[in-house]
Amino acid sequence: MKRTIITYLILLSVTLLSCKPKQNMVYMANHNMEEEVTKAKFQGLHIQEGDVLLILVSALDEIAVKPFNLNTVNKVGSESASGSNLYSQPSEYLVNEEGYISFPVLGNIYTKGMTQVQLRQELETRLKRYLTDPLVTITLKNFNVSILGEVKAPGQKESVSQKINVFQALGLAGDMTDFGDRTNVKLIRTGDDGTDQIVHIDLTRSDIVNSPYYYMKQNDILYVQPDKNKQVQANSNPNRALTFQIIGALLTAGTLIIALTRR
Secondary structure, three states: OHHHHHHHHHHHHHHHHOOOOOOOOOOOOOOOHHHHHOOOOOOOOEOOOOOEEEEEEEOOOHHHHHHHOOEEEEOOOOOOOOOOOEEEEOEEEEOOOOOEEEEOOOEEEEOOOOEHHHHHHHHHHHHOOOOOOOEEEEEEOOOEEEEEEOEOOOEEEEOOOOOOEHHHHHHHOOOEOOOEEEEEEEEEEEOOOOOEEEEEEOOOOHHHHHOOOOEOOOOOEEEEEEOHHHHHHHOOOOOHHHHHHHHHHHHHHHHHHHHHHOO
16 A cells, blocks of 8 residues: 555656746846846848838928939929929838849949948938038838747737847737747848848847847848747647646545545
């Protein structure tokens, strides 16, 4: 009888140990998180093929600047030949497969790999041949990232801000589920040479802020892998957890019955 009780207790212990607590649930858990975060620097996005740029040229002379803006209208919404009451809206420019945009008057301009600041400076330099003190503003229209895997709302997400870090991107997807592996998140990014690269990110480390992959780039893909517990569960009987619970309850009841009968 004693041997039977010991067997029951061993089986009960194995059952309880099989339900280990979830580890690595905290982002940036290192003790020096505050110090590391202050080191994060946003270097700006690099223009890629397929980007849609919103570009607006401004200058004191509204008539002279008109040829450089595709969307120049008057305040009542119709084109003005006289130039009075003109104002311009940003025009859309698609970066083609060769990395060029076709700009009015200036012609084809190579933009791939440039930051928006570099392209603004390039355009303003060229425009000085035609305008006095030109001012160029540039915005990326199609800043999209995709977040897949163990997140609450997977899919392609659009951000109104171009300065978005990996945690903000996860926030767009509702954050990770409890089964997400925070120590091994995959980031798929297209390099300047057009090839895709895959890097692995450990979001439990605070020094992630020093990584070139801390800030997202347009068309990045984040894939949150399921942790080992979820993978084991997915590849086994779907009723595995319930089975363990039932076995544990039966073992506990059996142990109590045996103990009571020995009194």
